[in-house]
Amino acid sequence: MGGPRGAGWVAAGLLLGAGACYCIYRLTRGRRRGDRELGMRPSKSAEDLTDGSYDDVLNAAQLQKLLYLLESTEDPVIIERALITLGNNAAFSVNQIPMKLVTGITFAIIRELGGIPIVGNKINHSNQSIKEKALNALNNLSVNVENQIKIKIYINQVCEDVFSGPLNSAVQLAGLRLLTNMTVTNDHQHMLHNYITDLFQVLLTGNGNTKVQVLKLLLNLSENPAMTEGLLHAQVDSSFLSLYDSHVAKEILLRVLTLFQNINNCLKIEGHLAVQPTFTEGSLFFLLHGEECAQKIKALVDHHDAEGILPAAEFKQ
Secondary structure, eight states: OOHHHHHHHHHHHHHHHHHHHHHHHHHHTTOOOOOOOOOOOOOSSEEOTTSOEESSOOOHHHHHHHHHHHHHOOOHHHHHHHHHHHHHHHHHHHHHSOHHHHHHTHHHHHHHTTHHHHHHGGGGOSOHHHHHHHHHHHHHHTTSHHHHHHHGGGHHHHHHHHHHSOTTOHHHHHHHHHHHHHTSSSTTGGGGGGGHHHHHHHHHHSOHHHHHHHHHHHHHHHTOGGGHHHHHHSBOOGGGGGGSSTTSOHHHHHHHHHHHHHHHHHHTSTTTTSSOOOOOTTBHHHHHTSHHHHHHHHHHHHOOOTTOOSOGGGOOO
């Protein structure tokens, strides 16, 4: 992409990036909120397999018994209850104990007891509710970096389930949440390289909740310069640009603008523009650096709605 044409695209990207940055500022002004996943709130008492209850984190003996039952039984009711208990216990640990203690106690116990593969094997279960609960449990366990090393072997299977299963299903959302947690750092993002086009397909066809979850995952990838080329090469339907519209829900619009900004930021990193690959028509690169996208960003900057969002008079370059 060298030569004047390439330079023009880079310049256009920088200008559009400034517009996108301004839009993000206006959308978030006065209502700054973190984008971290909210931990799942446990029930008042987490019911175990013997109809007892625990108001605290399970100890090693209780976890060992729970994992043994989960591994040995074929009763779907018991399997589901065991997975829920493990999932709630992990979430309860995150919410109630300082992270440095959680890392050293609860997550370590489950990992050392061989609990991760026991839970992970259940994502292949034919019962969709069990599959969902297994994904939820892995998701809660994945906030620990050492656990991620063991959980990463399931990423390909989770991706296949997410992109081949029913759209907007509980299993799909659970899988997307797990993939989002697994890509918070750059360590395992490369494992999703072959699924980026699929992510955009689910983004465009899913409902609001699915769109938000896919965008959270894409935002993780977009912050990593090593993933920029893969993102820009992805084949994306032109309907993607319809998300850059003032009528789109703010939780979606803010994220697609941030996606645009993150990609441009990665392209501006010193040395990253030295050699540009050839992008084909229909790629995300062509969409983001095309005239239609430029017009939509400008329209967002110029737009006046009832709340006074994105007033052109306040735009400073």
